[in-house]
Amino acid sequence: MKILGISGSLRAGSWNTALLRTAAALMAGHELNIANIGDLPLMNQDLEQDGRFPAPVERLRAEILAADALLIATPEYNASIPAPLKNAIDWASRPANTLAGKPAAIIGASPGALGTARAQYPLRQTLGVLNVQLLGQPEVFIGGAAQKFTDGKLTDTATRDFLAKALESFAAFAARVRLP
Numbered sequence: 001m002k003i004l005g006i007s008g009s010l011r012a013g014s015w016n017t018a019l020l021r022t023a024a025a026l027m028a029g030h031e032l033n034i035a036n037i038g039d040l041p042l043m044n045q046d047l048e049q050d051g052r053f054p055a056p057v058e059r060l061r062a063e064i065l066a067a068d069a070l071l072i073a074t075p076e077y078n079a080s081i082p083a084p085l086k087n088a089i090d091w092a093s094r095p096a097n098t099l100a101g102k103p104a105a106i107i108g109a110s111p112g113a114l115g116t117a118r119a120q121y122p123l124r125q126t127l128g129v130l131n132v133q134l135l136g137q138p139e140v141f142i143g144g145a146a147q148k149f150t151d152g153k154l155t156d157t158a159t160r161d162f163l164a165k166a167l168e169s170f171a172a173f174a175a176r177v178r179l180p
Protein backbone atom coordinates (compact mmCIF):
# COMPACT_ATOMS: atom_id res chain seq x y z
CA MET A 1 0.00 0.00 0.00
CA LYS A 2 0.92 3.63 -0.42
CA ILE A 3 0.85 5.28 2.99
CA LEU A 4 1.19 9.02 3.56
CA GLY A 5 2.80 9.96 6.86
CA ILE A 6 1.86 13.32 8.32
CA SER A 7 3.79 14.71 11.28
CA GLY A 8 2.23 17.45 13.35
CA SER A 9 5.68 18.82 14.16
CA LEU A 10 7.78 21.06 11.90
CA ARG A 11 10.83 20.76 14.21
CA ALA A 12 13.94 19.28 12.57
CA GLY A 13 14.61 17.12 15.62
CA SER A 14 10.97 16.10 16.06
CA TRP A 15 10.28 12.86 17.90
CA ASN A 16 7.00 12.52 16.01
CA THR A 17 8.69 12.80 12.62
CA ALA A 18 11.26 10.30 13.91
CA LEU A 19 8.36 8.03 14.79
CA LEU A 20 7.18 8.16 11.17
CA ARG A 21 10.70 7.36 9.93
CA THR A 22 10.75 4.37 12.27
CA ALA A 23 7.29 3.35 11.04
CA ALA A 24 8.55 3.49 7.44
CA ALA A 25 11.36 1.11 8.38
CA LEU A 26 9.02 -1.22 10.27
CA MET A 27 6.42 -1.31 7.47
CA ALA A 28 8.65 -3.06 4.97
CA GLY A 29 6.61 -4.07 1.96
CA HIS A 30 4.63 -0.83 2.01
CA GLU A 31 5.64 2.58 0.69
CA LEU A 32 5.49 5.23 3.42
CA ASN A 33 6.33 8.80 2.40
CA ILE A 34 6.27 11.73 4.81
CA ALA A 35 4.33 14.80 3.66
CA ASN A 36 5.77 18.30 3.96
CA ILE A 37 3.19 20.51 5.67
CA GLY A 38 5.66 23.24 6.68
CA ASP A 39 5.13 25.36 3.58
CA LEU A 40 1.33 25.45 3.66
CA PRO A 41 -0.10 28.95 4.09
CA LEU A 42 -2.36 29.49 7.08
CA MET A 43 -5.96 28.63 6.25
CA ASN A 44 -7.53 31.61 4.53
CA GLN A 45 -10.52 31.12 2.25
CA ASP A 46 -9.45 34.16 0.24
CA LEU A 47 -6.60 31.99 -1.11
CA GLU A 48 -9.13 29.64 -2.74
CA GLN A 49 -10.08 30.57 -6.29
CA ASP A 50 -12.72 28.64 -8.22
CA GLY A 51 -11.92 25.46 -6.32
CA ARG A 52 -8.16 25.91 -6.85
CA PHE A 53 -5.70 26.24 -3.99
CA PRO A 54 -2.13 27.56 -3.46
CA ALA A 55 0.49 25.16 -4.91
CA PRO A 56 1.63 23.59 -1.58
CA VAL A 57 -2.02 22.91 -0.73
CA GLU A 58 -2.67 21.32 -4.14
CA ARG A 59 0.42 19.15 -3.59
CA LEU A 60 -0.77 17.93 -0.18
CA ARG A 61 -4.29 17.28 -1.45
CA ALA A 62 -2.93 15.25 -4.38
CA GLU A 63 -0.68 13.24 -2.04
CA ILE A 64 -3.65 12.42 0.20
CA LEU A 65 -5.81 11.41 -2.77
CA ALA A 66 -3.04 9.14 -4.09
CA ALA A 67 -2.51 7.43 -0.72
CA ASP A 68 -4.25 4.22 0.33
CA ALA A 69 -3.97 5.20 4.00
CA LEU A 70 -2.69 7.93 6.32
CA LEU A 71 -0.44 7.58 9.35
CA ILE A 72 -0.55 10.69 11.51
CA ALA A 73 2.09 11.27 14.21
CA THR A 74 1.14 14.17 16.40
CA PRO A 75 2.68 16.09 19.27
CA GLU A 76 0.43 17.63 21.88
CA TYR A 77 0.45 21.44 22.03
CA ASN A 78 -1.28 22.97 25.03
CA ALA A 79 -3.39 19.87 25.52
CA SER A 80 -4.67 19.81 21.93
CA ILE A 81 -3.89 19.43 18.21
CA PRO A 82 -0.76 21.32 17.03
CA ALA A 83 -1.65 24.25 14.77
CA PRO A 84 0.42 23.05 11.77
CA LEU A 85 -1.46 19.73 11.74
CA LYS A 86 -4.89 21.32 12.17
CA ASN A 87 -4.01 23.74 9.36
CA ALA A 88 -3.08 20.85 7.05
CA ILE A 89 -6.29 19.00 7.88
CA ASP A 90 -8.37 22.12 7.30
CA TRP A 91 -6.82 22.60 3.82
CA ALA A 92 -7.27 18.91 3.02
CA SER A 93 -10.92 19.08 4.05
CA ARG A 94 -11.98 21.85 1.67
CA PRO A 95 -14.41 20.74 -1.04
CA ALA A 96 -14.04 18.13 -2.28
CA ASN A 97 -12.84 16.71 1.08
CA THR A 98 -9.71 14.72 0.15
CA LEU A 99 -9.77 12.86 3.48
CA ALA A 100 -13.20 11.27 3.05
CA GLY A 101 -13.09 7.50 3.41
CA LYS A 102 -9.32 7.29 3.94
CA PRO A 103 -8.18 4.69 6.47
CA ALA A 104 -5.92 6.30 9.08
CA ALA A 105 -4.12 5.67 12.34
CA ILE A 106 -2.89 8.17 14.90
CA ILE A 107 0.33 7.77 16.87
CA GLY A 108 2.28 10.21 19.01
CA ALA A 109 5.28 10.79 21.26
CA SER A 110 5.84 13.36 24.00
CA PRO A 111 8.35 13.91 26.78
CA GLY A 112 5.60 13.76 29.43
CA ALA A 113 3.66 10.76 30.66
CA LEU A 114 0.50 11.14 28.55
CA GLY A 115 2.09 10.44 25.18
CA THR A 116 -0.04 13.01 23.30
CA ALA A 117 -3.40 11.56 24.38
CA ARG A 118 -4.86 15.03 24.79
CA ALA A 119 -4.02 15.81 21.14
CA GLN A 120 -5.12 12.43 19.81
CA TYR A 121 -8.67 12.59 21.18
CA PRO A 122 -9.60 15.98 19.66
CA LEU A 123 -7.90 14.80 16.47
CA ARG A 124 -10.19 11.75 16.44
CA GLN A 125 -13.17 14.08 16.76
CA THR A 126 -12.08 16.22 13.81
CA LEU A 127 -11.12 13.30 11.56
CA GLY A 128 -14.33 11.47 12.42
CA VAL A 129 -16.41 14.41 11.21
CA LEU A 130 -14.42 14.30 7.95
CA ASN A 131 -15.36 10.63 7.40
CA VAL A 132 -11.83 9.37 7.92
CA GLN A 133 -11.90 5.66 8.82
CA LEU A 134 -9.86 5.61 12.01
CA LEU A 135 -8.20 2.58 13.54
CA GLY A 136 -9.65 2.32 17.06
CA GLN A 137 -7.10 0.02 18.68
CA PRO A 138 -4.32 -0.16 19.54
CA GLU A 139 -3.81 3.42 20.64
CA VAL A 140 -0.18 4.50 20.49
CA PHE A 141 0.75 6.94 23.25
CA ILE A 142 4.54 7.07 23.65
CA GLY A 143 5.46 8.96 26.81
CA GLY A 144 8.94 9.58 28.17
CA ALA A 145 10.22 10.21 24.63
CA ALA A 146 13.55 11.65 25.81
CA GLN A 147 14.53 8.18 27.04
CA LYS A 148 13.24 6.28 23.98
CA PHE A 149 14.78 8.05 20.99
CA THR A 150 18.45 8.27 20.04
CA ASP A 151 19.83 10.17 17.04
CA GLY A 152 16.41 10.63 15.46
CA LYS A 153 15.39 6.97 15.83
CA LEU A 154 13.07 5.11 18.17
CA THR A 155 15.61 2.91 19.93
CA ASP A 156 13.68 1.61 22.97
CA THR A 157 13.18 -2.07 22.13
CA ALA A 158 9.88 -2.63 23.94
CA THR A 159 8.37 0.49 22.36
CA ARG A 160 9.62 -0.51 18.88
CA ASP A 161 8.03 -3.96 19.31
CA PHE A 162 4.78 -2.38 20.45
CA LEU A 163 4.83 0.04 17.51
CA ALA A 164 5.56 -2.79 15.07
CA LYS A 165 2.51 -4.72 16.30
CA ALA A 166 0.32 -1.61 16.15
CA LEU A 167 1.45 -0.99 12.57
CA GLU A 168 0.57 -4.58 11.63
CA SER A 169 -2.95 -3.94 12.92
CA PHE A 170 -3.04 -0.67 10.99
CA ALA A 171 -1.91 -2.29 7.73
CA ALA A 172 -4.48 -5.09 8.06
CA PHE A 173 -7.24 -2.58 8.85
CA ALA A 174 -6.27 -0.28 5.96
CA ALA A 175 -6.12 -3.18 3.49
CA ARG A 176 -9.61 -4.21 4.59
CA VAL A 177 -11.33 -0.81 4.40
CA ARG A 178 -9.37 1.19 1.80
CA LEU A 179 -11.22 2.86 -1.03
CA PRO A 180 -11.36 0.93 -4.32
Ligand SMILES: Cc1cc2nc3c(=O)[nH]c(=O)nc-3n(C[C@H](O)[C@H](O)[C@H](O)COP(=O)(O)O)c2cc1C
Nearest residue numbers: 009011014015016017075076077078079110111112
Ligand atom coordinates in the same frame (compact mmCIF):
# COMPACT_ATOMS: atom_id res chain seq x y z
C1 LIG B 1 3.38 25.39 21.91
C2 LIG B 1 3.75 24.12 22.64
C3 LIG B 1 2.85 23.57 23.53
C4 LIG B 1 3.15 22.36 24.16
N1 LIG B 1 2.22 21.79 24.98
C5 LIG B 1 2.42 20.53 25.44
C6 LIG B 1 1.38 19.82 26.12
O1 LIG B 1 0.28 20.30 26.28
N2 LIG B 1 1.63 18.55 26.54
C7 LIG B 1 2.86 17.96 26.32
O2 LIG B 1 3.04 16.80 26.70
N3 LIG B 1 3.87 18.61 25.71
C8 LIG B 1 3.69 19.88 25.25
N4 LIG B 1 4.67 20.54 24.59
C9 LIG B 1 5.99 19.92 24.50
C10 LIG B 1 6.07 18.93 23.35
O3 LIG B 1 5.57 17.68 23.77
C11 LIG B 1 7.53 18.79 22.91
O4 LIG B 1 8.00 20.03 22.44
C12 LIG B 1 7.68 17.71 21.87
O5 LIG B 1 9.07 17.53 21.63
C13 LIG B 1 6.97 18.10 20.58
O6 LIG B 1 6.99 17.03 19.66
P1 LIG B 1 8.14 16.89 18.55
O7 LIG B 1 9.36 16.33 19.26
O8 LIG B 1 7.58 15.94 17.56
O9 LIG B 1 8.42 18.25 17.98
C14 LIG B 1 4.40 21.74 23.94
C15 LIG B 1 5.31 22.32 23.03
C16 LIG B 1 4.99 23.49 22.37
C17 LIG B 1 5.97 24.07 21.36
